[in-house]
Amino acid sequence: MHVTEGFEANTQGTLNELAVREFHDALSRDEEVAFAVAAIMALTAVIKRSRQAAAGVRGCMLRRTADATTLMGVSKELEDAAQALQRVNPTNISLKAGCELFLRYTTRTSALELKDIETAKARLIERGLHFAETSTRARQTIAELGSRFIRSNCTVLTHGYSRVVLRLLQQAFSSGLQFSVIVTEGRPDGTGITMAKKLDAENIPVTLVLDSCVAYIMDRVDMVLTGADAVVENGGIINKLGTYGIALAAQAASKPFYVAAESYKFARLYPLGQADLPEERKPLDVGPMLPPRANVINPSRDYTPPQCISLLVTDLGVLTPAAVSDELIQLYL
C-alpha cells in the first residue's frame, strides 16, 4: 500500500515536471507564444503522456499504476499539473486563467459520455490541441476585428509592449491605412521602447513619450489601445502599471479606450480596487538618491475598472465590458 502511494506521488511528480518542461519548451521555441497558450500546450502533453504511460505500463504487466484509468484520474492529474505550472510563475494571472479555462474545457466535454477511457482521452487530447490552436489563432482574429476601429489619419496611444496590439496595428497598416502611434516609455522595464522599435521596423510612424506625459499628449490622441494581462469578471482589465492612469485621462478627454485581449485571458477574478490584485514582488528600480526612511511602492500592474473601457476587442468578437461577465458565467455556470 505504502509502496503504491509512493509510486503514485512519484509519477505525478514526473508528470508535473513534464508539464513544466513542456511549458518552458513552448515558451523558448517561439517568443510569440503567450504564457497561457504555452500552459495549454503543456497540459495537453500531460494527457498525452498519461495515455502513453498507460499503454506502456500495461505491457509491463503492472496491475496498478498512477496513470489515470478513470476520467476523474485524468482531471486530478491535470489539476496537479496546472498547479505545478502556476508555481513556476505564481503571480502571472493570464497563466492562471489559461490553466483554469483549459481544465474547464477539458472536463466539461462530451467526452464524459464515452465509455472507453482511451477514446475519452483521445478526445481530451484533441480538445486540448484544438484549444491551443484556437488560442494561437486568436491574435490574428483580434487583429482583423480590431483594425476596423483605426481610421486613417488618426493617432493611437498605446502603453507598453503588447503582441496583440502590435499585430492589430500591423494589420491596419498593411491594409493601407495611414496613422501614427504614440507609445509610452513604459517604465520601469521600458517595454514601450520595445514596442516603438517594433513599430518602427514596420515603418509605422511612432512617437515615444514619457509615462508621465500621457495627460499632456491626450488631446492629440484619437483613441487609446492597450493590451491586457487579464480581463476580469466585471469587464475591467489588469495591465501594466499606468494603464489605469491612461484610462482616466482618456475618459476625462472623452477619448475612446479600447482593449485588445485574447479570450484565454478572461480570469475569474473580481477586484474591487487596486488592493485586490494578486500581489507581485519585483526588483525595485528607483534612483540611488533614496532617503533612507522613504517607503517605496512599486507595483508592476494596475486594475482598470470597466467604466473606463469603451470596448474590448477579443477573438470572440468586439465586446462591451458587460459582455465579459456574460461569457464567463456561460462557461462556468
Add this chain to the structure above:
Amino acid sequence: MSEKKEIDEIVEECCTVFRRRQIEGSLPCAKKTLDILRLIVTNKKHSTAGALIDEIRNVGYRMQTARPVELAIGNMVRRVLHIVREEAKQEEMEEAKPSFSQPSASEGSRIQSGGGLLSQALKGRLHLPRGPSLSNLLDVGIDQAIFTSQLAPIHESPADRPDPPQPSASVGGGGFVPAAERADRGGADEAESLASTRRQQGKKAPQNWKGKHEVIESINELIDELDHIQGSITTQGVEHIHANEVILTMGMSDTTLLFLKEAAKKREFQVVVAEGAPRFDGHLMARKLADAGIQTTLIADSAVYAMMARANKVLVGAHAVLANGGVVAPVGLHMVALSARRHSIPFVVLVGLHKLSPLFPTDPELLYNEFKGPSDVIDFDVVGEAFAQQQQLHQAFAAAAPRDGDAAGPGPGSATAAGGGGYTSAGGFIDVSLPSISAAATAASGGGAGSSSPPLAATGPLGLTAAGGAFRWDPLPGNVHVPTPLFDYVPPHLISLFITDMGGRTPSYVYRLLTEYYARDDYFLSREVFGKDGAR
C-alpha cells in the same frame, strides 16, 4: 434563364425604388427587403444552403448600397441569412444524430431542462447558433470533425464540408441531402409550387436545398413580426410612464406618439415637445398629442436645456441602433441627450429591433448620415438674391483677372446650379454663396475650408464620410456652408434604456442581441466570410 432575369429585374427595380427614396422609413424598407428575399428563396433554385447564402448576400449588398443610410435593409438581409444558417446547422445536427450516443438528449429541443453536467456539456453544441463564445469556443468545428471521423462516417466526402478549425465557416457545406430524407419530404412543400415542381423533375440529384421551406416560413414569421412591431412597443407605454410625469420629446415620431397615446389611456401626464428644427415636425407632434387629449407644451429646440430641469423622462425614437449601443437619431437628439445627462434625467429610446445594426460607428462600411437641401434653414429667396450678387462679383472678378483655369472653375459650376435654386450640392454638402454676410462666412469656413471633413465631425468620434465626392469650395470670399444633416449619433453612455418590441434593454446588452439575431459572418455584407479575407 428567363425566370432568373425576371428576379434580377425585380431586385433592380427595388434598388431603384430605394435609391429614389420612394419608400421612406425603416419599417417599409425592411418589409420591402424581406419581400424581395422571400421571392428569391421561393422562386430560385439553390442546391445547397451555401449557394442560397451567397445569393442572398449579393442581392442584400446591392439593396443596401442602393440606400446605404437605411440600415434596416441590411439588418433584414442579415436576419434572413441567419435563418438560413440556422436551418443548415439544424440539418447538419440531425444528420449527425443517428450515430450520437444519446439521441434523446439531442432531440433538437432547444430548451434544456436538466441542470446536470451531462446536459451542460451538451448545451454547448445545441446552442451553437449563439456564435463564438467562451463557452462554445471549442465546440465549433471539433465536434463535427470528431463525429465525422470517428463516430459518424455518414458524410461521403469530407472535402465537401468546411475546414473544421475555421469556426465561422461551419455552415458552408450544409447542403448535403440524403436521398431518402428528401423523398420523405416530397409533399410537404406544396406551398411553393415552382420549387416543388422542379424537385420532382430532378429527382436524381439534390437540386433544391430542402431547408427552403422552413426558411420561407421563418421569413413569413419575420414579416409578421414587423407588422406587429409598433404595437409591441407601444403597449409597454403604461409600464414606463407614471402619473403626473413630464415627458420631454423632440420632433415627430410615430412610435413615440402611439406610445404616449397608449399610456394616456390609463395615466395623466404632460408632454413637452421640442419643435425639432429645421424640420419642425414637433409642431405636428404637438398637434396630434393635443388632439389625443394629452396636455402638451411646445418649445423651441434652444429651450430644451432650460426645460430639462422640469422633465422626468426623455422619450424619443431613433433611426438605428449600432453595435456599441449608440444610436443614430434625428438631428438634435445628441444635444437633448447631453442635457438629460446633465440633469440626470433618464433618456429612453423607443426602437424596433429591425433597426439593430451590427456595425460600429467607426466602421468604414457604415454611412449613417444624410444631408438635405438647405431650404429648411435658409429661404430660397435669400439664396437666389445672394446668388445673383455673387454672379456679379464673379463677373467683376473675371473681368479684372485674366481668365485662367482657377477663375473659370466656379463660373460654369454655378451656372448649372442656378436652375436648382441657387445652391450646389456636391457629395451631400451644400454651399450657398452669401456675400452679404461674409463676416459669418469667415467664421464658418474657419474649420471646414481646406479639409474635406465637415465641421460636424466634432459631434462625435465618427468620420462623417458623406463627403465622398469633391468638396467644392469657392475661392471667392463670402461662402456660407449650410449642411443640414438628418441624423445625430448619440453615444451609448448617454442612453438609459431602449424600449424594444422584445421589452426593455440597456445599451450594454446590445452585443447580446446581436449574437441572437445575426451570424458573425454576416456583419459585413460586402466582405467575404469573416476570417477568409480580413483585409479591407
